[in-house]
Amino acid sequence: MQNSTIQAAPLLEAVELTKVYEDGVKALNNLNLVVREGEIYAMLGGNGAGKTTTINAFLDFIQPTSGKALINGIDANALPLEAKKHVAFVSENVQLYPNFTAMQNLDFFVRLGGKSHYERLDYERALHRVGLQSEAFDRKLKDFSKGMRQKCGIAIAILKDAPAILLDEPTSGLDPKAGKEFTRLVAELRDEGKAILMSTHDIFRAKEIADYVGILNNGELVAEKTKAELEGVNLEELYVEYMAGYMDEAPVSGSLSNNLS
Amino acid sequence: MFKFIFIKELRDIIQSSRFTISFAVCSVLIILAFVMGAQNYLSSKAQYDAAIQENRNQIAAHTEWMMVEHSITLPPQPLMTLVTGVSNDIGRNIAMSGRGELRAENTRFNDEPIFAVFRFMDLEFIFGIVLSLFAKIFAYDAINGEKNRGTLKLCFANPLSRANFIAGKLVGSFVGLSVALLIPILIGCALLPVLGVQLTTDEWLKLSLILIAGILYFGVFLAITIAISASTVKPSNAFLIGLVVWIFAVLIIPRTSVLISGRIVDVPNIDEITAQKNRYRTQLFDEDRPKMSNFQLPEGTEIENAMTAFQSFMSDLASARQEKIDVFNARLNEEYSNKKRAQEQLALSLSRISPTSVFTLVTTQLAGTSLNLQHNFMDEAYTYQNAYADFMQEKTGSNRSSGFRMIMITTGGDEEEPEPLDPDELPQFIFSGQSFSEAAQAGMIDLSLLILFNLIFFGGAFRAFLNYDLR
Ligand SMILES: Nc1ncnc2c1ncn2[C@@H]1O[C@H](COP(=O)(O)OP(=O)(O)OP(=O)(O)O)[C@@H](O)[C@H]1O
Numbered sequence: 001m002q003n004s005t006i007q008a009a010p011l012l013e014a015v016e017l018t019k020v021y022e023d024g025v026k027a028l029n030n031l032n033l034v035v036r037e038g039e040i041y042a043m044l045g046g047n048g049a050g051k052t053t054t055i056n057a058f059l060d061f062i063q064p065t066s067g068k069a070l071i072n073g074i075d076a077n078a079l080p081l082e083a084k085k086h087v088a089f090v091s092e093n094v095q096l097y098p099n100f101t102a103m104q105n106l107d108f109f110v111r112l113g114g115k116s117h118y119e120r121l122d123y124e125r126a127l128h129r130v131g132l133q134s135e136a137f138d139r140k141l142k143d144f145s146k147g148m149r150q151k152c153g154i155a156i157a158i159l160k161d162a163p164a165i166l167l168d169e170p171t172s173g174l175d176p177k178a179g180k181e182f183t184r185l186v187a188e189l190r191d192e193g194k195a196i197l198m199s200t201h202d203i204f205r206a207k208e209i210a211d212y213v214g215i216l217n218n219g220e221l222v223a224e225k226t227k228a229e230l231e232g233v234n235l236e237e238l239y240v241e242y243m244a245g246y247m248d249e250a251p252v253s254g255s256l257s258n259n260l261s
Numbered sequence: 262m263f264k265f266i267f268i269k270e271l272r273d274i275i276q277s278s279r280f281t282i283s284f285a286v287c288s289v290l291i292i293l294a295f296v297m298g299a300q301n302y303l304s305s306k307a308q309y310d311a312a313i314q315e316n317r318n319q320i321a322a323h324t325e326w327m328m329v330e331h332s333i334t335l336p337p338q339p340l341m342t343l344v345t346g347v348s349n350d351i352g353r354n355i356a357m358s359g360r361g362e363l364r365a366e367n368t369r370f371n372d373e374p375i376f377a378v379f380r381f382m383d384l385e386f387i388f389g390i391v392l393s394l395f396a397k398i399f400a401y402d403a404i405n406g407e408k409n410r411g412t413l414k415l416c417f418a419n420p421l422s423r424a425n426f427i428a429g430k431l432v433g434s435f436v437g438l439s440v441a442l443l444i445p446i447l448i449g450c451a452l453l454p455v456l457g458v459q460l461t462t463d464e465w466l467k468l469s470l471i472l473i474a475g476i477l478y479f480g481v482f483l484a485i486t487i488a489i490s491a492s493t494v495k496p497s498n499a500f501l502i503g504l505v506v507w508i509f510a511v512l513i514i515p516r517t518s519v520l521i522s523g524r525i526v527d528v529p530n531i532d533e534i535t536a537q538k539n540r541y542r543t544q545l546f547d548e549d550r551p552k553m554s555n556f557q558l559p560e561g562t563e564i565e566n567a568m569t570a571f572q573s574f575m576s577d578l579a580s581a582r583q584e585k586i587d588v589f590n591a592r593l594n595e596e597y598s599n600k601k602r603a604q605e606q607l608a609l610s611l612s613r614i615s616p617t618s619v620f621t622l623v624t625t626q627l628a629g630t631s632l633n634l635q636h637n638f639m640d641e642a643y644t645y646q647n648a649y650a651d652f653m654q655e656k657t658g659s660n661r662s663s664g665f666r667m668i669m670i671t672t673g674g675d676e677e678e679p680e681p682l683d684p685d686e687l688p689q690f691i692f693s694g695q696s697f698s699e700a701a702q703a704g705m706i707d708l709s710l711l712i713l714f715n716l717i718f719f720g721g722a723f724r725a726f727l728n729y730d731l732r
């Protein structure tokens with residue numbers, strides 16, 4: 001569907017997004033990216049590259065120094081309450097409220113997201129969908145493993161049913177099986193038409209499911225590839241080259257550098 | 262949105278094991294405070310009744326009012342059950358005399374030092390120390406704990422305003438925790454009549470104001486704690502800062518204010534005053550000495566009347582001296598008590614920067630066990646002194662202090678068997694204490710201060726959160 005001639009309107013859009021922290025660290029430098037309906041955009045980049053900063057800008061957790069983060073066309077920093085109606089978020093290492101059961105956590109966050117018509121059955125369905133065993137539904141979160149908590153996190157995002165989803169390293173720390181299941185879920189959500197922006201260190205999974213892969217280095221988007229462009233390319237090599245090349249201020253061997261966005 | 266956060270907060274409190282444990286501990290302590298307080302009051306009451314009976318027996322054992330050593334006793338205040346205040350520390354007995362100074366003696370701690378050891382277990386202590394700690398333990402990670410868990414980010418990924426979040430949080434935790442606290446307190450109150458403490462309507466009203474003050478006080482510490490939590494990143498730091506604040510507010514400021522005001526207002530101690538009085542007495546006596554040695558019988562005095570004449574001369578001298586002494590002593594006493602009260606006032610005002618002091622002041626005022634209890638007792642005793650002097654004047658023809666009674670006895674020469682005295686003839690000393698409206702008025706300033714503290718710190722927590730880094 002992303003190949004249709006009339007492109008869908010961007011649901012997540014960073015426009016010349018720049019963030020300089022108070023201590024002078026330039027975490028984002030003129031970042032431009034677009035995620036449309038039914039697309040997964042994977043941000044790759046080393047530690048401190050600016051991935052989390054990007055996501056934080058969309059959630060109004062930081063005020064950009066210049067530029068804009070738009071959700072469904074709404075400036076997330078100017079109208080945060082309006083913008084956040086259209087986005088769901090799953091953080092790295094979801095913890096939720098440890099004294100609440102899975103159900104109670106779901107209920108609280110989903111209501112906070114503006115959906116108050118759900119019933120227990122809907123929650124159960126969502127938890128089933130993310131693969132949580134029924135016996136855990138009414139257990140307190142403090143006894144949950146990381147994988148189980150992450151499942152609750154994505155269930156909340158699913159139930160919020162927002163057109164855009166932000167995922168910050170959602171699979172970090174999950175075992176391979178849980179990581180695979182999670183990736184499958186994300187792909188499903190994309191197929192339902194969600195616009196998904198995720199940061200990750202998992203190059204293989206990114207290549208597997210992403211429609212766009214962006215490589216960030218020192219707050220700059222140094223490469224952006226479509227799925228088609230990555231066909232047959234060893235993304236890991238590419239990634240390392242970009243990272244190394246950029247640091248040496250002498251980017252990359254010939255043919256690939258043309259694809260710099 | 263406010264509603265969701267509010268309900269979430271309530272649920273979070275109730276479902277936490279931290280709450281279960283501290284609620285259990287607090288409930289036990291509160292109920293214990295009621296039971297021990299009631300026992301404390303009842304044994305005070307028993308002592309009081311015994312003292313009154315003893316005084317009556319003593320009167321009835323005499324046949325001459327001149328011989329009576331009447332003393333009045335301060336009745337225990339029923340609300341000392343919950344707020345002991347100074348009631349165990351001040352003298353409860355005053356030996357009555359027709360004139361001159363009165364001195365309250367026999368504190369409860371004198372008779373039963375064990376109470377000095379266990380004095381701290383009243384409800385005021387439980388509130389002042391335990392509940393403020395309870396607020397600390399509960400809320401030190403209210404905000405930064407959510408940040409560390411990532412729930413803050415997750416909440417604010419939704420269309421939720423900071424104002425709604427912090428308001429829901431503050432109100433939710435305040436309501437949740439204070440309702441929880443009120444449960445054992447109300448049970449304790451209901452137990453009071455069962456435990457043998459009978460309260461009048463006025464006292465019930467005072468008690469409810471005391472409870473309101475307690476909840477307000479709890480609110481202050483809760484708000485301070487949340488404000489600290491909303492200004493720090495690490496819960497462990499918040500806990501430490503909170504502990505330091507707590508130590509200053511609860512332990513240090515109330516004490517140092519007394520020391521500081523002691524430095525500022527120089528009040529001579531009571532022994533110096535007694536010494537001064539004795540010096541004056543000796544001085545006057547020395548001045549009279551030449552007159553005594555120059556005593557001459559008036560011309561033509563019969564020898565059998567010489568003794569009487571000498572006695573009346575001496576007695577005139579003595580009463581002239583006594584008059585001067587009375588004036589002198591009254592001046593000293595007044596100076597002393599003025600300075601003392603000024604010192605107390607200063608100490609209290611200084612200590613009011615700590616909510617704990619304000620709380621102690623307001624509860625002791627309401628319970629009638631503040632320093633005013635001592636002042637009122639003395640004031641009422643002096644008022645009673647007049648009635649007593651009039652009575653004695655009527656009964657004995659003299660309102661002098663006991664030193665002169667021997668004269669009268671020697672002149673008494675009745676043949677008939679003397680009747681024992683009837684204690685009921687004496688004017689009764691009734692300690693009126695404070696009515697509810699008086700007590701409420703006296704406590705109003707401090708109650709308002711507690712409200713002000715709440716506004717300041719809840720406002721502070723609110724403001725701190727508006728600038729909090731959510732990431
Ligand atoms: N509050 C802050 N103040 C100053 N600098 C910050 C702050 N937060 C982040 N940074 C800096 O901004 C840069 C980008 O950080 P960011 O967290 O976005 O990286 P990231 O790509 O998410 O890294 P990681 O893969 O480790 O999560 C880093 O250099 C980081 O040190």
Ligand SMILES: [Mg+2]
Nearest residue numbers: 051052053168
């Ligand atoms: Mg990150």
